[in-house]
Amino acid sequence: MSIFVPNGKAQQEQMLDVIGVGKFEDLLTPIPESVHLKGELDLPSPASELELLKEFKGFAAQNSSSNLVCFRGAGAYDHYIPSAIDNILTRSEFLTAYTPYQAEVSQGTLQSIFEYQTMIARLTGCDAANACMYDGSSAVAEAALMAIRATRKKRILVSGALNPRTIDVIHTYMGNGDFEINEVPFGTDGLIDLEAADQLAEGGVAALVLQYPNYFGSIENVQAAADLIHRHKGLLVVAADPVALGVIEAPGRLGADVVVGEGQPMGVAMSYGGPYVGFMATNARLLRKMPGRIVGRTEDRAGNTGYVLTLQTREQHIKRAKATSNICSNQALMALANVIYLTLTGETGFTEVAKQCWHKSHYLHDRLLETNGVTDVFDVPFCREFVVNLPVSAEDTASAMKEKGYLAGLPMPCLGDGAMMLTATEKRTREEIDGFVEALDQYIRGAV
Amino acid sequence: MSNIPENVRYTETHEWVRKDEGKYTIGLTDYAQHEMGEIVMAELPEVGTEATKGDSMGGLEAVKTAEDFYAPLDGEVAAVNEELESNPALINEDPFAGGWLYAIKASDDSQFDGLLTAEEYKTHIGE
């Protein structure tokens, strides 16, 4: 009898008796003999708790990446995670609850989602937000599909300065052959070419999708992009970095119709890429076109305030083939991490984190430019992330830095052999930044 | 028991159709509105839309259900009930009058005679 199964032989026999069969095998009569598994599964024999713990510590020891001082971003960021977050996340009542379909016994989850929706709407400058999506990239793809539903057009424009992984996900989600995706090139300044976008939009498009700050860290002119795409009766979808929104203007206030993004920077572990959480916010006019769960406030029979899942007719369990999306399970626990993170940091703390990211990435940038042979790739204001050109191979540099204890920036072969994209979060100290720049300088001197 | 007036015809998809001057007015039956519960949104066709018998012409949403409604006749949408936009619950309150959905100018009047009679609809819903 395994540790998770309380009904042993004695109970099983008693239950089989009530069922009216003599033995367990009698319950398998609906399964044709021909498909029964012969013998047992070829799996390793059971491990004890102690053995598993040792095995996992062994795996962890093989992950030297976790010990590197991180200057890499490109969609996942090394921020400090306040310890109170995991205390709440591991509470049984949140961790082991199902989707809040029975609202009367799910008020904890529902109210926390309502608070999450509020914070995301405020952060993005939008009217409303949903209860979350799988991750930032799938949220962008879902936003593009939402724009297609809202405008009844089948073509979208995608910024070439969007995270290439996100572009991939958009192609996958729209890969059924019904849609057309055009890429808008970026200029030598790393910003999307609005004139090209204007021409591409001729004939009508559902949406223009851009990233803010964009993949390279350059700060797009959201207002101009919004005006442009609205002239063509399309929608502006903005994929925004949430921490950047602590210092730069909210896209919703600059004309964006749908704002999406990756919530990982707000209290979620990097965990080799997941579980993360995508956020999605929009204005009042479009909210019925949103995919995913949405929580609303209401009253109970005695007039007390309470929360329920609402606008459910958009969803797959009711509308089936005509639903706004097929999403069912989402990333609720990660959204809860977001709401606790935004609560603990709060107005002052969150803004402070955002400012420190701004200042530290600029400090890193400026120090790097003092280094022999390092130049800017784009000469425009950046936020969060930036790309420099090293006088040596970026790949080789990253390998060498790994040996010295650093996860260097991401090599960007599309921008040249020496191109590297870097970031510094609030977690990086001046000492770490200086140490990294010195190590890099030493390596360059040795290599050229 | 549902209200099934004799002066209109019915479809298997729970629309009623009334022959008016120069057009046919269409609504949701009392039986269907009761099954759906309180209707919170009505998505109606635009005037001028071409209708082909059996095509989905729009949708109704209650809290936990969403149903399309279908054209009972070929023709063109001649009018829609704009009051439903602000008060879709009219469909529940007054399904055969104030809660009408839209009207069709039919291209083939004989199709009307092929619709279910009150008696046939009654059998259809098992009452």
Next chain:
Amino acid sequence: MEKTIFQYSSPGRIGVALPVLDVPETAIPEQFRRKEFIGLPEVTEGQAMRHFVRLSTMNFSIEQGFYPLGSCTMKYNPRLHEFLARIDGLAAVHPLSDDSTVQGTLEIMYKLGELLCEITGFKATTLQPAAGAQGEFAGLMLIKKWQDERGQGHRNEVLMPDSAHGTNPATSTLAGLKVISVKSDKHGRVDVEDLRSKAGENTCAFMLTNPNTLGIFESSIEEITKIIHDAGGLNYMDGANMNALLGIVRPGDMGFDVCHLNLHKTFSTPHGGGGPGSGAVCCTELLRQFLPASTVEKTEEGYKLRDRMGKSIGRLLAFHGNVGVLYRAYAYIRTLGPKGLREVSEVALINANYMKARLKPYYEVPNDDGPCMHEFVASGAEMAKKGVKTLDIAKRLLDYGFHAPTIYFPQIVKEALMIEPTETESLESIDAFIDAMIAIAEEVDEKPHLVTDAPVNTPVLRLDEVKAVKDLCLVEPVEHEE
């Protein structure tokens, strides 16, 4: 009732001590700067903890009581796994790390893929899908891609029974395929003749949950999958109900070509109030070449992440899947081993059949046809005639301290109550639930208002869902602060 976090806010409070800025400042250009406050609350850590702990006490959870939600497999979530997934070396790893620095994680992913293949009888796996619905999408796109590659791109129909999960038709739409609904017979199984008449030259795929959403095994499964293969389609198994089959039958041995697994159901990873899950997809050798990006391979130099494959259907997420969930599922399979996994399904079946046998005198089981698998569907149709709906019964169960079963699904059963006990419930807790169900059946006859007024022992009374839709309030209104 608990106030919202915004109502605890007072300017100047903060809930985490941040480092002091130790680098020179760089001015943020005026034209980019955020002009207004965000509107985040300002509270201390103590206030935040109290708020979220109070909220938590208003939740029902598996660690608190029996959660017999049909098709959701609410089994116990081992605590060790929470610890393992949080080990720094596993949690604090950037997704774009060099392979040589993440060998531990890659080894777990590789081995989990192998284990899942053995359990399902398939040859290849992707761990990228974040949830079951994304797994379905990946699976259908695999099939579609295969059809395209062999010059059968015109096949645009996906067949599925009328009892299918809502995600199946929604996924088909996303994949650009037309849904053809296949009738169920009187026992709730696929009507084989109807299937035969609908399978044809436009059939791209057939989607089936087995055991189906009524908890009934599709006994004609070999004939069914053959009909589809003969028509030139492939068979997709929705693995939502895999908890019935571990070590007993494998999808790959029943004629399926691809299936997804809900690691958050069958493999015990916690539901987290709605997610994260993982919808790992397993498939035959035929479909391997089309798997989404991010698969792990074993080479002589160690484990390698293949981030893009030639004919891949693409990428479902930015990175490599819900890796933290994968750690937990791996630990679960390792803890149980082959005998333990089979025992899971055996006991899940015994528990469900026992409940069905004991409840049948009180609740109609419309599609009853011999043993059920890990769940069964009862109907409250008889009670509805007395003015008590299934919704009322569900709410009354909350008063008795149990979570309600899944209700009103599958839609082919009137007033459906779909009950799945799972293997981690003891006979005692199952009996207590049955006693409550019987008590409610008696209340329906004797004191129906107790049922229709329910719940009364919960943090709030029955909530007005119509009002929630009519007077939409999705965010806390902004107060005008100075």
